[in-house]
Amino acid sequence: DAEITQSPRHKITETGRQVTLACHQTWNHNNMFWYRQDLGHGLRLIHYSYGVQDTNKGEVSDGYSVSRSNTEDLPLTLESAASSQTSVYFCASSESGDGPYEQYFGPGTRLTVT
Amino acid sequence: ILNVEQSPQSLHVQEGDSTNFTCSFPSSNFYALHWYRWETAKSPEALFVMTLNGDEKKKGRISATLNTKEGYSYLYIKGSQPEDSATYLCASRSNDYKLSFGAGTTVTVRA
Numbered sequence A: 001d002a003e004i005t006q007s008p009r010h011k012i013t014e015t016g017r018q019v020t021l022a023c024h025q026t027w028n029h030n031n032m033f034w035y036r037q038d039l040g041h042g043l044r045l046i047h048y049s050y051g052v053q054d055t056n057k058g059e060v061s062d063g064y065s066v067s068r069s070n071t072e073d074l075p076l077t078l079e080s081a082a083s084s085q086t087s088v089y090f091c092a093s094s095e096s097g098d099g100p101y102e103q104y105f106g107p108g109t110r111l112t113v114t
Numbered sequence B: 001i002l003n004v005e006q007s008p009q010s011l012h013v014q015e016g017d018s019t020n021f022t023c024s025f026p027s028s029n030f031y032a033l034h035w036y037r038w039e040t041a042k043s044p045e046a047l048f049v050m051t052l053n054g055d056e057k058k059k060g061r062i063s064a065t066l067n068t069k070e071g072y073s074y075l076y077i078k079g080s081q082p083e084d085s086a087t088y089l090c091a092s093r094s095n096d097y098k099l100s101f102g103a104g105t106t107v108t109v110r111a
Helices: none
Strands: A004-007 A010-013 A019-027 A031-038 A042-051 A056-057 A062-066 A077-078 A085-094 A109-113 B005-007 B010-014 B018-023 B032-038 B045-050 B056-059 B062-069 B072-077 B086-093 B099-101 B107-108
Touching: A004 A085, A010 A019, A019 A031, A019 A085, A019 A109, A042 A062, A042 B086, A042 B099, A077 B045, B005 B086, B010 B018, B018 B086, B018 B107, B032 B072, B045 B056, B072 B086
Parallel strands: A010 A109, B010 B107
Antiparallel strands: A004 A019, A019 A077, A031 A042, A031 A085, A042 A056, A062 A077, A085 A109, B005 B018, B018 B072, B032 B045, B032 B086, B056 B062, B062 B072, B086 B099, B086 B107
């Protein structure tokens, strides 16, 4: 069965370190998204991609970057981790083209920056 | 960024009672309204996607309606059960693929 996975599931890192969170989907979806979940805010979009070599900033992109070298993966990098980036991170993917396609979410990565 | 609001933020329901809650969204540039069910320590799970004014969708005891002209959607849970306890997220999509999420309504069903 097709799925979307994230790794690691839990990560503790120190302020100032570079951290990369992995997202891998086997749906063959063109669209991929990264969100962070914070209390009182629901899910906020960090970065998104509509296909290979395409990346775009979301509403809370400062301090984060992504790259899309193939269809299956969209790794999220925190360039220099800050305590404000302690959060739960969700990756999602969806079909492209005409249609109100739903997004499928990964299991999440809980990141703690100390 | 679409300003999507959900109310109430949380509610407690007695087992067997029915309940409903609201999602409001900007009606301009509207393309689709999504509802997700989100249990603690799990990932959001899609419930419904609606696009047309007057749309109604149903899945078991849960149903949703959509009013695109006034910019709101209702989610209904009939005969609430403990397994319905979750956070229900709505998200609005405009003419691209991005979703703007509300903060969610957390439902707790008491046995």
